[in-house]
Amino acid sequence: MTRSLALGAYLALAGLSGRRGEAEPPRPEGPLLWVHGGGPQHLTAVATLADRLLPEGVSTLLTLPRRFELPPAPGRLVLRPAPFESGVAVRAFLEHWAPDVLLWVGGGLRPALLARTQAPKFLVEGAPEPGLLARGAGWPGLARAVVPLFDRALVRGDAGAERLSRAGLPEDRLEIAGPLDPPAPVLPCNERERRDLSQTIGSRPVWLAADLPMAELPAILAAHRVATRSTHRLLLILAPRIPEEAPPMARALGEAGLRVALRAEGDEPTESTQVYLADGTSEMGLWLRLAPVAYLGGTLPGGPGGRHPFEAAALGLALLHGPVTAPHGDAWARLDTAGAARVVVDAAELGRGVEALLAPDRAAVMAQAGWDVATQGAEVMNRVMDLVLERIHPADPMRDAGGAAFGTPVEA
Template structure:
């Protein structure tokens, strides 16, 4: 491994420049490496997620790893509030979130001393040098997945080519999202034998889990009523969703809306708002039941999206009528629910582009457009066409995610089910 004067200088700064790093911090002690919860027993994999879409893809990957390894724990760190919010209410048991510390040596040491990861993972276009150096010194395997290196980033990293090469050589494996990133990283010093192009890591996942007893009970309660789902909704979207629901009920008088807010703690607020509009509402969090009079069922409990997608043949994916960047449509596609979405889907643009090209989703411009297109999509024939097309676009496996999963799983061979 080549020595780098610039990396040595950076590590000295990381060690003695804590005051400079501290000026960049908010009041969250996690940013100083102070954990908010104890480390769980058993093996632990640590993954740093960078973007919203990256966090969603990591969630899907972690679910697979946890399913296969009954004592494994997954620690996900994020730097931005947006990426952290993407995880809220979505994490299964044995998954933990913390904010990643800044790259001051003492903060990195405190973090690694507490969590003692058995495997560390960096993603997309970011890794912190002091962390990479310290994990190697501690003999913690370190992998770079979904590695992305644009031409602009390449030119910036090239200014510190010795430092970058020294860091890249410390990774045990580097899996890039495209051939261009692989070429850029190898030109910066990534070892050829450790670097491969596997394609982008997506949020594609095996179907979300559910309780089949609950599904059967809910299906009996719904009976033969038509039903649609508004999934991952945010404040500012429910009015448009309700307007669309009321318009669709002109053609489907018994239509039931299942409304699953992105933040389940908003359930009471939404219920109060709807009751002021003379809607008959039932709330999942209060164990209230659906009956023939129920207009809206508020699904305000975490980790049950697999149940709602199975019950609803049509789903509107929220976070897309307002500037939230949208949410992942692939879990709905995997469970055969026809997809509608608004225009604000920048965080998952690639997935939506693929669905649109396959005539597997319905984009809507705004609330009135949702009202118009929902009614047409509720037709069983049209919903089935969309669901079949979505399955054709995404339901035949995800070799990119499979390769990453297989590599990470190889570090926990005794844990495999």
């Protein structure tokens, strides 16, 4: 089949189905961005984008595949199941919502939905694996008919760009960009406290065990002993996940023969202090600014999982973590791939990792790589904002003068 014949035959078959969807809620007045997400993992980023577009007079509709249960919609975001692929359902959906721009974020492509949408179409996190199409994957030539329907595609790397190029998208519509992430959270910090504690610690090497569950305390003690074999003045800052576990942690540390200063009692670390024990995670922004190296708790084998690693990466830390990366597996994978984080499987590996990363040059390289990954989402968010607003407000000269362009065009 040629491209047009393949798509035409698919649309004709989809038109034979009379399957209808549910009644839709009222459409917001004014311009509407329609975002189709590959799954609930995109909800936070899309909600952030929606919040930024609202002052521009643009409302946002997010649809998700029907196999997912819809979570509560944050803010003013409208959240709906995607329409069925039948001609009747697609036409009713598009006539009701009349989107001004379509942003397709991850997930397989829907031929009928894309072909019937007349609005400008942008693909973010393109070239989904394992197949480009969510429907009609067995139709010869169908992907090469659907992919060129996009006006622009932002893809993670050269492999994705090449895949879309082979599927028929012209190279002048391709950009290399990261995924659409919400901005990395910047945890607050009392600057006076940070300055005073930094002066108190002085030139001592420091590492942080952050958000630590009680069950991982023995591993942290063993790792600290390994690291102190070559770094005798090493200070461990320990922030328990549960504040009520700080007293039993203090007792366990004392029984292990370590000299402990307790934040909850107003102590400050002295030259002889080996562990500075915080009273929970409420001052995590402070602890992350005092240590160049951190282990994020809950990630060792059998652990419950931990905090989002971009909190620490955005502040310039070299990171260590165990193999339990849920629910932030994608973020950890990107940090690992960039060389910004290192996986450890037990206390001995953790200790050796701390020991190795206390070398300032090594930690600095990892910290820079982590910062690049964690802040990439802000650049992509700005680029997507520009793409959307250029189509919705095409004649705004002030926006044309001030707009950012963060994507990197693919060289032909």
